[in-house]
Amino acid sequence: MMKRTGLIVCTMFALINTYAQTAEDFYNQGMKKAYSGELEAAIALLDKSIELNADEYVAWYNRGMAKAMLRREKEAIEDFNRTIALYPGYKKVYLNRGTSRKHLTDYDGAMADYNKAIELDSSYVDAYYNRGLLYELLDKKEVACLDFNKSLELGSYKAQKKVDQCNDTTLPATHSILRLTEKSTDETYGFTPENPIKSGTGPNGGPANQRAYLNLLRDALGNPIAYERVGNCCSYKSENGLLGLATLDKYRITYKNDKGEQKETIVYLSFYDFETPEILVGFNTIN
Structure with a gap:
């Protein structure tokens, strides 16, 4: 009986060691993916590490960081909350x-x-x-x-x-964009150079205010949009522009419509002038 008990104990220790090493392996693989910029793959590997060992705070923390970098902020906060519970x-x-x-x-x-x-x-x-x-x-x-x-x-x-x-x-005076509270009813707003979004210059410069606005947008399903600047165009008269003229910045945005279909379009923004920015028709903002 003693020999059997000893065998069980040894087997248990072997399983525990394998269990811990496997969690560590997944963690290390996940971190390699994160360092190479493969964030979705990193999250998948960190998921497996956490499944095997849910008491390791750094796995929760780094999974939260990967999610934050993908702008999945609510999910990131959940992981950060768990990190704090484990290591206040x-x-x-x-x-x-x-x-x-x-x-x-x-x-x-x-x-x-x-x-x-x-x-x-x-x-x-x-x-x-x-x-x-x-x-x-x-x-x-x-x-x-x-x-x-x-x-x-x-x-x-x-x-x-x-x-x-x-x-x-x-x-000069700057304008901070803290929230988007008004919805535009004009289908041309932001989508045409004749009716651009006037984000103004913020404390971190004009382009930063444009990014602040776009970061607050959500698509029809409530997800963050993806965006990239693709140039400028379209001079217009402005007291704040060089020699009385200002230009617009063009951004390509990628989003999903209410049917879940991925779409792309161009929006036009100006940081030379400020008017309280509104939510684009067909879009939402952070709840």
Whole structure:
């Protein structure tokens, strides 16, 4: 009887070792895919790693990062929440959950996460910089500049440009696009050069405001759209343009219609002028 018991125990230990190694193998393979930019493949491998060992916080965290990079922010936050449950003191997860929350317009949640990251590490340079960006987005320049200066003091090369902007009193007024609240009823809005989306110049420059607008769009099924800039065109009169003329930027957007069919179209945006941006006909925004 003792010999049988000993055999069972040894077999159990062998199974446990195989189990742990297999989870680690999937994790390592997933990370290799992530580093090579194959994010969907990385997620699939990290899924298998988590199935075999659901107590390893780094697998949840890195799967969340891969999802965030694919703009699957809600799913990313779920993984970050699990990471925090397993390792409440992991500062990086608060930083990146904060950024995902910001992308979903949960600005209070984002601020709480950046504050928590700084609470965990008072020298966390990336947390100061990202909190500064959020303050800037919320039009709280004074406290934003304090964070940018702190970030620069801690060695962030990115913060130098922001500090220079803080010290420059000649910069024109900017417009932050925090949410899209109005739906256009004009089917030409955004889809024709005669009726462009006027996103204005934001705290991170004109093109950044265009991206902010497009990042807030959702297709008919509620999914993020894909987009790429494909050039500019179409001069029009504008007091904010060079010699009284401005141009439009053209973006190709890829999305699914209400039937689930993948479609492409061109939209036109201007960062020279600002009018409160509206949601395109047939599209939605973040709920």
